[in-house]
Amino acid sequence: MGHITSALRRILPLLAFIALLLAAPAHAGVPNKDAVPAYAEEQTMLQVEADSRTPEPGLMAPASGRVHIDRHYLGQYGATEGNVIVQRGGNTWREWRNGPIATVSGMILVLALLAIFVLYSAVGPARLDTPESGRRIQRFSQWERWVHWATAIAFLLLALTGLIILFGKVVLLPLLGHDIFSSVAYVSKYLHNFAGPLFIVCSVLMFVTFLRRNFVRRADWEWVKQGGGVVTHKHVPAGFFNAGEKAWFWLGVTLLGLVMSASGLILDFAVGQTRYVMQIANYLHLAGATFYIAAAMGHIYLGTLGTPGAYRAMREGYVDEEWARAHHSLWYEEVQATGQGANPPTPGGHRRPVSGPGNAPRGH
Numbered sequence: 001m002g003h004i005t006s007a008l009r010r011i012l013p014l015l016a017f018i019a020l021l022l023a024a025p026a027h028a029g030v031p032n033k034d035a036v037p038a039y040a041e042e043q044t045m046l047q048v049e050a051d052s053r054t055p056e057p058g059l060m061a062p063a064s065g066r067v068h069i070d071r072h073y074l075g076q077y078g079a080t081e082g083n084v085i086v087q088r089g090g091n092t093w094r095e096w097r098n099g100p101i102a103t104v105s106g107m108i109l110v111l112a113l114l115a116i117f118v119l120y121s122a123v124g125p126a127r128l129d130t131p132e133s134g135r136r137i138q139r140f141s142q143w144e145r146w147v148h149w150a151t152a153i154a155f156l157l158l159a160l161t162g163l164i165i166l167f168g169k170v171v172l173l174p175l176l177g178h179d180i181f182s183s184v185a186y187v188s189k190y191l192h193n194f195a196g197p198l199f200i201v202c203s204v205l206m207f208v209t210f211l212r213r214n215f216v217r218r219a220d221w222e223w224v225k226q227g228g229g230v231v232t233h234k235h236v237p238a239g240f241f242n243a244g245e246k247a248w249f250w251l252g253v254t255l256l257g258l259v260m261s262a263s264g265l266i267l268d269f270a271v272g273q274t275r276y277v278m279q280i281a282n283y284l285h286l287a288g289a290t291f292y293i294a295a296a297m298g299h300i301y302l303g304t305l306g307t308p309g310a311y312r313a314m315r316e317g318y319v320d321e322e323w324a325r326a327h328h329s330l331w332y333e334e335v336q337a338t339g340q341g342a343n344p345p346t347p348g349g350h351r352r353p354v355s356g357p358g359n360a361p362r363g364h
């Protein structure tokens, strides 16, 4: 009898456990059969959330209201997200951001680098046909150079730290290990968050400073039709800025600047916007960053290796007369005709031909 009692005592917990398993509630399944939860905890929370949720209104149901498109993100929660533990759209965002978006973004950036490499090796730099004259013309005032370099430095910092935030886990983590990578990622994130608003201020100054010289003129169309002579090495007539530079100003600095600033501010400052809104902002930020960085690589190439003499203009403010005649002949003629250049003086300096001792050309 004693043997039977002690055997029963041992088996009872096991039987109880099996009974519990059999009686487990039907809620144990993932609420949405298509949901792909990231972690076990997330899966559990999704279940809890599903249990406590009233059924969603159908797509066409009046209760669905204006939010039917994003009902998986906003509608079911109401206007605020204070009581939302897991936002289901977050998982979709995570998969898109880490998967196709990061892959396509990386491919575009690598292709842009390759295109620049091909341009450099197959076509080569746009050199002058004649030797430099030794006479210099002022191209950029000190103020213009300050604004340019402040924007450029902020941009490079944002691009570098942004790429670390996006690709660091895949590219740097295996190289650096968890300890070092976590510090790098942490510093990158904070640098990015603070450099963002600075970049916006710089971009606004850039827009105001360079706007007047970027209005489109008739000659720009001719420049476009001839492809800027980039491949043929022909010096197509251009004003102070050519059509390619104007495209960089309008599509890059202005349009992408607006996209990056608006989406960046939404990501930077939480003032009640929902996670759905931040996820859309993140998609836009990523698309904008990809095109802006790719275009900036082209801009940097053309301003340095691709056009000898151009970098000196932005570093020192001056170009050789022959350089101006070859690359911006219409501007050169205006400078010769007026002695002032086509553009009114800007704070920090004026534009006039400068020649004489001490202005000897330097090799590039």
Ligand code: HEM
Pocket: 097, 155, 158, 159, 161, 162, 163, 165, 166, 167, 189, 192, 193, 195, 196, 197, 199, 200, 260, 261, 263, 264, 265, 267, 268, 282, 285, 286, 289, 292, 293
């Ligand atoms: C034009 C220059 C910019 C570039 C190239 C750039 C690039 C990037 C990239 C690649 C990411 C990573 C996104 C991800 O991993 O999902 C990112 C995140 C972010 N960016 Fe930018 N960005 C720029 C400007 C700005 C501006 C102007 C702001 C703010 C005003 C800003 C604020 C943010 C914030 C808050 C994040 C999220 C950082 C985090 O994960 O905590 N960005 N940026």
